[in-house]
Amino acid sequence: MSLFLRIFLSFWLAMLLLGGSFILLQRLYGGELVEQxxxxxxxxxxxxxxxxxxxxxxxxxxxxxxxxxxxxLLLVDQAGQLQMLKxxxxxxxxxxxxxxxxxxxxxxxxxxxLAAELPAVTPRLFLVSEINPGRLHGLPLxxxxxxxxxxxxxxxxxLARMLTRQVxxxxxxxxxxxxxxxxxxxxxxxxxxxxxLGRDFNLMAERxxxxxxxxxxxxxxxxxxxxxxxxxxxxxxxxxxxxxEPKKALGRIEKEADELEQLITELLSxxxxxxxxxxxxxxxxxxxxxLIKVVGQGTRFLSRLAVGDCVDLLGPLGHGFRVTPxxxxxxxxxxxxxxxxxxxxxxxxxxxxxxxxxxxxxxxGRSQMDLLCREEFKALGISITVTTDDGSDGDQCLITDPLxxxxxxxxxxxxxxxxxxxMLACIAGIAQRRQVRCQVSIETMMACGMxxxxxCAVQSRQQQDxxxxxxxxxxxxxxxxxxxxx
Numbered sequence: 001m002s003l004f005l006r007i008f009l010s011f012w013l014a015m016l017l018l019g020g021s022f023i024l025l026q027r028l029y030g031g032e033l034v035e036q037x038x039x040x041x042x043x044x045x046x047x048x049x050x051x052x053x054x055x056x057x058x059x060x061x062x063x064x065x066x067x068x069x070x071x072x073l074l075l076v077d078q079a080g081q082l083q084m085l086k087x088x089x090x091x092x093x094x095x096x097x098x099x100x101x102x103x104x105x106x107x108x109x110x111x112x113x114l115a116a117e118l119p120a121v122t123p124r125l126f127l128v129s130e131i132n133p134g135r136l137h138g139l140p141l142x143x144x145x146x147x148x149x150x151x152x153x154x155x156x157x158x159l160a161r162m163l164t165r166q167v168x169x170x171x172x173x174x175x176x177x178x179x180x181x182x183x184x185x186x187x188x189x190x191x192x193x194x195x196x197l198g199r200d201f202n203l204m205a206e207r208x209x210x211x212x213x214x215x216x217x218x219x220x221x222x223x224x225x226x227x228x229x230x231x232x233x234x235x236x237x238x239x240x241x242x243x244x245e246p247k248k249a250l251g252r253i254e255k256e257a258d259e260l261e262q263l264i265t266e267l268l269s270x271x272x273x274x275x276x277x278x279x280x281x282x283x284x285x286x287x288x289x290x291l292i293k294v295v296g297q298g299t300r301f302l303s304r305l306a307v308g309d310c311v312d313l314l315g316p317l318g319h320g321f322r323v324t325p326x327x328x329x330x331x332x333x334x335x336x337x338x339x340x341x342x343x344x345x346x347x348x349x350x351x352x353x354x355x356x357x358x359x360x361x362x363x364x365g366r367s368q369m370d371l372l373c374r375e376e377f378k379a380l381g382i383s384i385t386v387t388t389d390d391g392s393d394g395d396q397c398l399i400t401d402p403l404x405x406x407x408x409x410x411x412x413x414x415x416x417x418x419x420x421x422x423m424l425a426c427i428a429g430i431a432q433r434r435q436v437r438c439q440v441s442i443e444t445m446m447a448c449g450m451x452x453x454x455x456c457a458v459q460s461r462q463q464q465d466x467x468x469x470x471x472x473x474x475x476x477x478x479x480x481x482x483x484x485x486x
Contacts, residue, residue, distance in 0.1 A: 014155040034104060037114055037131050044073065045116035045127045052121050074128040076100060089130045100126045166194040170201060182209040233257070285313065291340040291372065317449045321345050321439055321476050323352065327413040330354060331406065332361045332382075333427055335399055335419025336370055339363065341441050342418050343373045346380055356381030360406065364399030364419070368392040400426040407434050414438065417479075425484035438479035444470050459483040 044067075051060045060075070061084045067073055075083040080097030082088070088096070095107040100115050107113045111132050118125045169186050176184035182205055188198035236253045294303050305311065321341070330349060334342035342361070349359055364387045365371045371393055377384055385402045386394030395402065400423065403415075407430065417427045418441035431438035447453040449471045456470035461483040468474065468481065 010155055010159045014152050017151045017155065034112065034114075034131065037129065038104065038116075041073075041114050041116040041127055041129055045118050048075075048125075048127060049118040049121050052118060052125075072129065076126050076128050078124045078126070083125065092128065092130050096128075100128065102126070163194075166192075166198075170194070170198055173201065173205075177205060177208075182212065230260075233260075291343070293337045314449055318471050318474050319476055321416055321441070323349065325353070328354070328358055329410065329412040330359045331403065331412045331415045332359065333364075333399060333403055333415060333417035333419065333423075334361065335364045335417075335423045336366070338418030338420070338423075338441065338443065339365075339372045340418075342416065343376060345416055346377060346382060350380045350382070357383075359383075360385070360412075362387070362399050362403045362406075363394075364388065364423070366390065398426070399423060400430060403427065404430050404434075407436060412436060417441070419443070421484070424479075428479035428482070428484055431479055439476055440479050440482070441476045442470055442474060442482070444475070446471050 048060055048063065051063050064073055064075055064084065064086070072087060072089060074086060074088065074092065074096075076096065077083060078100055080100050082096070091108045091111045092113060095113065102115050102117045105113045105115070107130070111130060114129045114131060116127050118127065166188060169188065173184040173186045185202050185205065186198035188195040233253060240253065290302065290305075292299050292302050294300050302311070323345075332342050332346060346359065346361065350356060359382050361377055361382050361384045363371055363374065363377070363384055366389045368388060371386060371388070374384065374386075385406070387397050387399045387402060388394055389398075390396065399419070407415075411434065413436075415427065415431055415436055415438040417424055417438065420443065424440045424442060428438060428440060430436075442458060444456045444458065447455045451469045451472040454467075454469070456474075457467040458470060458474075458477075459482070460466040460468050461481055468477070
């Protein structure tokens, strides 16, 4: 039986036991209720007879009208005809009039009629009342609560014992594995989910043991393979120190260095394969537009490409801007080369249904030459605030100045920013003070793009000893995730 079915049936078992217990209590308590009601009714019949003899029929009727009992009392003759105007309970209304006999009589499912004759009264008169002994309205609340707690607690205890009995060996095996013992296995018999989890745990333990053995063997093999070229390098260096022509020795050293580099490259490739990061597909991709700022050899090479040239591109990597449909008022902040991602984000926002009037761009740069894609933003209908450091275009100030003023005047739902580190740090501070959500796309050096080289590490704000990687966790982060002080 599956674990789901056990829990499901245990729930219904508790409900059935609870319902059965209440029914049993109803039966037991109902008989006692009938006897008490009969005794009360006989006492009232005797009191009514006294009133009849002393005050007559009118005194009796007045007494019945002001009777404080919640259960209505009816005065009827032997034929069941009402002797006074008074509301009649629904079940008695369908039953009366008919011949009345003192005692208890069943009038419908779960409803009884009690009748008591007024002694020494002529003509014969009867007090009639209706009760429902099947109800627990008279049963004390603490008894009902105690019964419910006992039954549910009993079923829960049985269910908990059943589950913990199966989970305990799994926990013990996990603890042994945490202590470094990978030989521990779980022996669970059955077809439920916990038994299946135990079998999966055994498979995982075997796989981990195999991987650990493979890793140990790999370390031994790598140590052996690296020792040989290192030894040859040391010999080559000693020969170079003694040689009359050091160029020949340097060539040998370069050869040994290339062999070392090849070994390390293969190790990195193996690490990528084992981590699942090497499952990449090579596909053709047409780039309609490439925005580049020449700052080094790589960007200079890209700037010289002509239409139709082919290059290798690894991507997409990391995480981009996260857009939600609930964000209606949006501020974009782009500084310098940070304009590039904001340009494409603006296209997606407008295409996704954001009204151009609700989207405002703050565009900044050192000079007018750094203000790119302005016409493309205008074509989208987005309003633009321009600032430059030298005052060659727009206001001569930092982009953060008009941004903070705008947030004070009209608070946006979110701010998207990309630009230099100082600009992003300032915007993050503004967003925190104004309690505005903010996402930033950081600019940092990336070498491998897969989190191996650790060149793009940035410190986390939540955990000071933890570093995030722009190529994996970013480059877009929530502003509060990053520690801009480092």
